[in-house]
Amino acid sequence: MASQGDRDLPSRAKEDEGDTSAPSKNALKKANREKEKAERAAKRQELERAQKEQAEANDTSQHLYGSIQSASDRRPVQRFTELAELYDAKEDQEVTVDARIHNARVQSAKLAFLVLREEAHTIQAVIAEGGINQISRQMVKWCGGIHAESIVRATGLVKQPKEPVTSTSISNFELHIESIYLVSEAAQMLPVQVKDCMRAPPMNDDDSKDEPEMDSQGLPVVRLNARLNNRVLDGRTAASQAIFQLQSGISHLFIEYMNQNRFTWINSSRLAGAATEGGAGVFEIKYFDTKAYLTQSPQFFKQMAIAMDMKRVCEIGPVFRAENSNTHRHLTEFTGLDFEMVIKNDYHEVLSFGEKLMLYIIRNLQQRAEFKRLTKVVDQIFPGAGNFKIPSEDSALRLTFADAVKLLNDAGIEAGEFDDLSTSQEKALGRIIREKYGTDFYTIDKYPSAVRPFYTMPDPLNPKVSNSYDFFMRGQEIMSGAQRIHDHKQLCERMKANDPPLDPSSEGFRHYTDAFKYGCAPHGGGGLGLNRILQFYLGLPDIRFATMFPRDPGRLAP
Numbered sequence: 149m150a151s152q153g154d155r156d157l158p159s160r161a162k163e164d165e166g167d168t169s170a171p172s173k174n175a176l177k178k179a180n181r182e183k184e185k186a187e188r189a190a191k192r193q194e195l196e197r198a199q200k201e202q203a204e205a206n207d208t209s210q211h212l213y214g215s216i217q218s219a220s221d222r223r224p225v226q227r228f229t230e231l232a233e234l235y236d237a238k239e240d241q242e243v244t245v246d247a248r249i250h251n252a253r254v255q256s257a258k259l260a261f262l263v264l265r266e267e268a269h270t271i272q273a274v275i276a277e278g279g280i281n282q283i284s285r286q287m288v289k290w291c292g293g294i295h296a297e298s299i300v301r302a303t304g305l306v307k308q309p310k311e312p313v314t315s316t317s318i319s320n321f322e323l324h325i326e327s328i329y330l331v332s333e334a335a336q337m338l339p340v341q342v343k344d345c346m347r348a349p350p351m352n353d354d355d356s357k358d359e360p361e362m363d364s365q366g367l368p369v370v371r372l373n374a375r376l377n378n379r380v381l382d383g384r385t386a387a388s389q390a391i392f393q394l395q396s397g398i399s400h401l402f403i404e405y406m407n408q409n410r411f412t413w414i415n416s417s418r419l420a421g422a423a424t425e426g427g428a429g430v431f432e433i434k435y436f437d438t439k440a441y442l443t444q445s446p447q448f449f450k451q452m453a454i455a456m457d458m459k460r461v462c463e464i465g466p467v468f469r470a471e472n473s474n475t476h477r478h479l480t481e482f483t484g485l486d487f488e489m490v491i492k493n494d495y496h497e498v499l500s501f502g503e504k505l506m507l508y509i510i511r512n513l514q515q516r517a518e519f520k521r522l523t524k525v526v527d528q529i530f531p532g533a534g535n536f537k538i539p540s541e542d543s544a545l546r547l548t549f550a551d552a553v554k555l556l557n558d559a560g561i562e563a564g565e566f567d568d569l570s571t572s573q574e575k576a577l578g579r580i581i582r583e584k585y586g587t588d589f590y591t592i593d594k595y596p597s598a599v600r601p602f603y604t605m606p607d608p609l610n611p612k613v614s615n616s617y618d619f620f621m622r623g624q625e626i627m628s629g630a631q632r633i634h635d636h637k638q639l640c641e642r643m644k645a646n647d648p649p650l651d652p653s654s655e656g657f658r659h660y661t662d663a664f665k666y667g668c669a670p671h672g673g674g675g676l677g678l679n680r681i682l683q684f685y686l687g688l689p690d691i692r693f694a695t696m697f698p699r700d701p702g703r704l705a706p
Contacts, residue, residue, distance in 0.1 A: 207286045208282040209282055212281060213327065213328050215329065225244045228244055230245070231247060231269035231318065234269075234271055234318050234323075235318055237321050242326075245302055246266070247299070248297055249262060249297065249299075249300060250265040250296065254293075258288060259277070260274075262274075263316060271316050271323055273302060273304065273322065274324050274325065275287065275291045275325045275328070276288070281326050283325075291328060294333075295333060295335065296338070297342060297381070298331075298333045298334045299330075299332040300329060301331050302327070302328040302329075303326050303328070304323040307321065339377075340382070341368070341381075342384050345388075346385045347367065372690060372693075385529075387526050387528070390525035391682065391693065392696060393522050394513070394519065395678065395682050397513065397522075398678060401512050402462075402464065402485045411489075412458050413462055414449070414450075414453055414461045414462070414463050416453075416463060418442055419435070419441070420441045420656065422441065422656025422657070424443070424656050429469050429470045430442065430470055444467065444469060447675070450486060450673060451663065454488055454668060454669060455663040455667075460489045461488050463484075463486050464484070464486075466484070467675070467677075469482075472701045475571075477683065479699055482679045482680075483677075483679060485677075486674070487505075490670065490671050491669075491672055502619065502627065502674050503543065503591055507589070510589060514536070514538075520534075536588050536685050536686075537586055537587050537589075539587050544591055545589075547590065547591070548594045552592050553565055555584075556580070566596040566612065567596075571624075575624065578623015579623060589619070591620070592617060592620065593617045594607065596612060602642045602645075603630075605630065614630060617629055617630065621680070621685060626680045626681050627676040631670070632671055632672055634669065636661065639652070643661075679694045680694075
């Protein structure tokens with residue numbers, strides 16, 4: 149028992165009891181380990197920095213590569229060479245090219261290979277240690293690490309390889325690099341690889357699959373939807389480049405033929421204050437404090453231009469259709485090639501002109517060297533691109549609608565005398581005509597009046613049929629055209645008899661119908677679909693391959 153004196157002595161607190169400020173032995177050990185680790189990392193970084201500085205000091209070619217912005221002592225290039233020019237290059241010719249890195253591969257510390265790409269053209273580039281420019285190993289390593297799709301400026305000597313380079317389009321030459329600078333660096337990770345987009349897509353495209361797919365060789369499959377979502381990358385492939393250059397070629401050929409035949413190129417509006425041509429299938433937009441509509445075609449404007457005494461007019465421009473059609477050949481926006489002309493004697497003047505126009509376009513696509521080359525490029529991905537057939541004579545195959553119906557019925561495919569042809573009937577007819585007449589291009593004349601727009605001129609001898617026609621490629625429609633009603637009274641009567649009836653004096657039609665009140669020459673024309681011409685000429689499985697940035701019911705981007 150403690151005495152009174154013991155109880156009066158002050159008690160000593162137990163060591164560590166209640167003292168939380170001092171670190172534990174374990175914490176001290178851990179802190180020491182972290183400190184030592186940080187010191188080692190700092191020493192390592194300092195060593196690496198010193199080694200890098202030493203390597204740079206010993207880099208005999210550091211001025212020959214790197215970022216183009218940092219190459220302050222680089223002289224301006226007097227002449228750039230395009231890869232397309234190198235097919236006919238000369239041995240030891242020095243060239244400077246701006247191109248993308250299609251592929252980069254380090255063979256060893258002393259040797260690296262690049263594949264340079266510009267549009268559809270590729271060439272192998274070699275970077276080897278030594279040589280007259282004392283290429284360093286650092287430069288070889290740097291070149292091998294450039295990200296695919298980066299843009300570089302390379303100067304080098306054209307050399308003949310020991311054996312043809314089969315993996316590039318320019319197989320008889322390669323480029324031995326003297327200097328190379330990075331113009332624009334691509335991201336290391338890309339959503340799709342351009343080289344994967346260069347392989348043929350699945351012909352029966354099923355975009356419902358979300359999981360990555362591989363083909364029979366274990367290579368990635370890039371479906372149509374993925375290509376369209378990454379159009380900038382897919383558009384760099386040789387096939388895409390060729391397709392859009394051919395599209396440009398068709399537009400040039402159209403205008404070329406129009407100029408030869410004294411047409412005036414006009415540019416009409418794509419905005420209207422009312423829904424015209426019956427009101428169906430138009431896009432409504434906000435126009436300040438009122439509504440406006442995107443035009444379905446330049447039809448009314450072309451006719452009004454004829455009423456202005458412009459005897460022959462044409463134009464190239466966008467066409468909008470608010471149709472919820474999700475097919476391989478429909479878009480909500482496409483490019484139209486339109487023409488309209490005065491008729492002197494008979495509406496077949498217009499039909500014959502349109503046929504000669506299409507034969508001119510197709511024949512030149514098949515005969516001009518550059519177009520033939522581009523078609524061969526597409527054929528490597530889409531077999532059959534070069535097998536489009538046309539008649540050897542100067543005139544196109546022309547059938548009446550009744551002739552077409554008879555061909556179908558004779559083949560066991562039921563078709564009505566006054567019913568419009570369905571898509572399946574049109575395709576079947578295309579196969580029949582190719583087999584029987586040896587052509588993929590033909591026209592059908594004298595369509596039933598009931599299936600044509602109100603402004604179409606009826607046949608004066610048989611009002612049940614009309615002075616109208618459609619053009620076809622591979623059994624699918626590319627143009628609709630007709631003689632138009634130019635008499636004001638007849639036009640107004642047709643509009644009132646339309647189903648549903650149309651008011652000629654309404655705001656949407658008043659200016660159009662008034663043009664004929666003031667007198668207008670007989671005329672006719674048609675509207676070709678540029679995207680469809682390209683699709684069916686090349687035999688592409690989907691019109692979206694022939695459209696740079698397609699718009700359909702499910703796509704508004706990119």
